[in-house]
Amino acid sequence: MLEAHGIRVALGRREILHSVDLRAAPGALSCIVGPNGSGKTTLLRALTGDARHDGTVSINGRDTARLRAWELAALRGVLPQAATLAFPFTVTEVVRIGLRAGDAGEHAEIAAAALGRVGLAGYAERSYQELSGGEQQRVQLARVLAQVWEPVTEDGPRWLFLDEPVSSLDIGHQIEVMQVARDFADAGGGVIAVMHDLNLSAMFGDRMLCLSEGRIIAEGAPGEVMTDATLSRAYRCRVRVNAVPGEAASFILPHMAQAD
Amino acid sequence: MAVASDLGRGMRHGDRLARARALHAVFAALLAAVSLTSLGIGATGLTLGDVLGALSGAHALEEIERVVLYDIRLPRLLTGIAVGAALAVSGALLQGLFRNPLADPGIIGVSAGAGLGAITVIVLGGSVALIPSGAYAVPVAAFLGAWGVTFGLYRVSTRGGRTSVATMLLAGIAVAALAAALAGVFIFMADDQQLRDLTFWNLGSLAGASWVKLAASGPAIALAIVAACTLGPALNALALGEATAAHVGFEVERVKTLAILSVALGTGAAVAVSGGIGFVGIVVPHLLRLATGPDHRALLVNSALCGAALLVAADTAARVIVAPAELPIGILTAILGAPVFLWILLRRRGLVDL
Numbered sequence: 349m350l351e352a353h354g355i356r357v358a359l360g361r362r363e364i365l366h367s368v369d370l371r372a373a374p375g376a377l378s379c380i381v382g383p384n385g386s387g388k389t390t391l392l393r394a395l396t397g398d399a400r401h402d403g404t405v406s407i408n409g410r411d412t413a414r415l416r417a418w419e420l421a422a423l424r425g426v427l428p429q430a431a432t433l434a435f436p437f438t439v440t441e442v443v444r445i446g447l448r449a450g451d452a453g454e455h456a457e458i459a460a461a462a463l464g465r466v467g468l469a470g471y472a473e474r475s476y477q478e479l480s481g482g483e484q485q486r487v488q489l490a491r492v493l494a495q496v497w498e499p500v501t502e503d504g505p506r507w508l509f510l511d512e513p514v515s516s517l518d519i520g521h522q523i524e525v526m527q528v529a530r531d532f533a534d535a536g537g538g539v540i541a542v543m544h545d546l547n548l549s550a551m552f553g554d555r556m557l558c559l560s561e562g563r564i565i566a567e568g569a570p571g572e573v574m575t576d577a578t579l580s581r582a583y584r585c586r587v588r589v590n591a592v593p594g595e596a597a598s599f600i601l602p603h604m605a606q607a608d
Numbered sequence: 609m610a611v612a613s614d615l616g617r618g619m620r621h622g623d624r625l626a627r628a629r630a631l632h633a634v635f636a637a638l639l640a641a642v643s644l645t646s647l648g649i650g651a652t653g654l655t656l657g658d659v660l661g662a663l664s665g666a667h668a669l670e671e672i673e674r675v676v677l678y679d680i681r682l683p684r685l686l687t688g689i690a691v692g693a694a695l696a697v698s699g700a701l702l703q704g705l706f707r708n709p710l711a712d713p714g715i716i717g718v719s720a721g722a723g724l725g726a727i728t729v730i731v732l733g734g735s736v737a738l739i740p741s742g743a744y745a746v747p748v749a750a751f752l753g754a755w756g757v758t759f760g761l762y763r764v765s766t767r768g769g770r771t772s773v774a775t776m777l778l779a780g781i782a783v784a785a786l787a788a789a790l791a792g793v794f795i796f797m798a799d800d801q802q803l804r805d806l807t808f809w810n811l812g813s814l815a816g817a818s819w820v821k822l823a824a825s826g827p828a829i830a831l832a833i834v835a836a837c838t839l840g841p842a843l844n845a846l847a848l849g850e851a852t853a854a855h856v857g858f859e860v861e862r863v864k865t866l867a868i869l870s871v872a873l874g875t876g877a878a879v880a881v882s883g884g885i886g887f888v889g890i891v892v893p894h895l896l897r898l899a900t901g902p903d904h905r906a907l908l909v910n911s912a913l914c915g916a917a918l919l920v921a922a923d924t925a926a927r928v929i930v931a932p933a934e935l936p937i938g939i940l941t942a943i944l945g946a947p948v949f950l951w952i953l954l955r956r957r958g959l960v961d962l
């Protein structure tokens with residue numbers, strides 16, 4: 349179980365998050381949605397211990413503020429919204445950074461398997477810096493997956509924190525990556541994902557939290573959160589759920605990829 | 609294609625660590641060869657054959673030859689090894705810490721800080737209250753100077769876990785200028801003997817090497833290199849940014865503190881015995897990264913070995929080129945290193961996003 353109570357974060361003079369409470373169960377994929385600047389990344393950074401915050405966060409009943417970096421690393425992996433790489437590592441070498449304990453060769457299979465999982469099987473020897481943005485994003489995901497390769501260990505479930513895991517991916521890879529998160533949850537791990545794509549969140553997520561101006565304004569099953577009223581209020585534009593436009597331009601829904 | 613498939617297997621699907629580690633032995637052999645050559649070359653007629661004979665016990669040396677070998681060439685060789693290794697490892701560490709291949713103890717002012725510390729002690733030591741003098745005071749002061757600059761630069765150029773290269777380079781220039789100005793004040797105050805000592809700082813040379821100085825600096829350098837070599841995995845993770853390094857389990861603040869301390873210790877001690885020898889710290893790690901990849905677990909060890917070999921080779925060349933006089937070694941390393949620096953800059957202009 350992941351529990352957060354009274355999370356307040358102030359950056360500079362402004363309070364970005366106003367006393368947010370959050371619970372997430374292992375075995376479920378929880379999506380945090382909300383407009384730009386609503387505090388999604390900040391909330392995720394508070395949950396992972398990167399942002400200074402008031403309030404408490406506990407994972408599997410252990411207060412994260414009291415855990416050392418390496419203890420936390422064994423418990424959860426974090427995919428940041430953006431990543432840079434300072435030196436010309438190969439794809440495999442980047443993934444292996446997630447395998448801290450693994451030395452030469454020992455966990456080579458995990459690195460290879462993680463790359464296969466995100467659809468980059470043939471990319472092991474490529475230079476990371478010469479990949480496209482979407483490919484780089486998937487390499488980073490492979491690194492995070494390698495870090496928490498077994499969704500459940502004897503210490504309990506492990507957790508994935510993903511900040512916009514599909515933001516620069518094409519629709520095929522969006523579905524592939526969401527399926528990775530789904531499988532991780534189905535195997536008993538917990539997943540918290542910050543998402544902009546409401547369709548994918550509704551399709552793959554078990555729970556949805558809608559953040560607006562530093563507060564959670566709705567939470568529950570995707571069907572409960574994705575209402576005309578909530579979304580229109582959060583995103584400040586008139587949206588309608590489950591309605592087909594009249595003669596408007598063509599549209600595509602990822603849902604059809606899973607229909608038979 | 610036996611060679612190609614060998615390399616392929618060494619790569620282990622994009623993992624260059626095994627190959628980089630296999631090169632430790634090659635570089636160690638290179639260092640040994642360069643060292644022996646250096647022992648056999650110099651102003652007196654003592655040759656490589658004599659040295660090998662003496663070391664294996666087959667050939668007895670005359671008194672004067674013994675002095676040349678054991679009290680002049682050997683301490684100079686060991687000093688060269690220590691200084692070369694310290695500078696190259698400090699460079700690799702700084703580059704990992706600042707996440708940029710342009711960081712170098714000479715370029716960003718760490719050496720200048722160390723030099724200022726040393727000059728302060730040389731000129732004021734013993735005569736001004738609270739400033740000590742002696743063989744150990746110089747390296748300690750150099751360490752403090754190097755530490756102050758490295759720590760200050762990192763604080764100034766890093767905001768929220770991101771390091772600005774432009775700030776780092778420009779602040780380094782300012783620090784070096786300030787150190788030069790303060791050094792100028794001391795030079796103005798110095799007497800003739802001190803002036804001779806000070807000139808040596810500006811050019812950089814191993815000519816002043818002695819067992820006494822080596823005893824003061826050698827252990828510090830050894831400690832710095834050992835500490836540095838434990839940081840390999842952490843620096844790899846740091847290449848992905850401070851936040852990611854923490855996410856994969858490193859205590860980032862501790863890693864940074866340790867890196868800064870070992871840079872200060874290594875550079876401080878190196879500058880204390882040899883003055884301002886530049887560019888070793890940028891050339892060696894950069895070429896190694898091209899050859900074997902940026903994995904710090906192998907890079908730091910290889911940098912130590914190659915830095916030592918490069919400096920000993922350069923020192924030997926400096927003694928041969930204009931014999932019986934000798935060229936200050938700092939001139940040689942600058943002639944070699946400055947073009948490499950420019951080359952890195954031109955190849956990857958994006959590094960300095962001014």
Ligand SMILES: Nc1ncnc2c1ncn2[C@@H]1O[C@H](COP(=O)(O)OP(=O)(O)OP(=O)(O)O)[C@@H](O)[C@H]1O
Pocket residue numbers: 359360364382383384385386387388389390391429
């Ligand atoms: N370092 C910072 N200093 C001050 N304010 C910040 C800082 N980082 C973010 N903010 C502010 O905090 C608010 C929330 O930012 P956050 O990054 O959490 O948004 P987000 O919901 O992740 O947005 P996006 O969808 O664009 O990723 C924004 O108004 C932003 O301007």
Ligand SMILES: [Mg+2]
Pocket residue numbers: 388389390429511
């Ligand atoms: Mg965000």
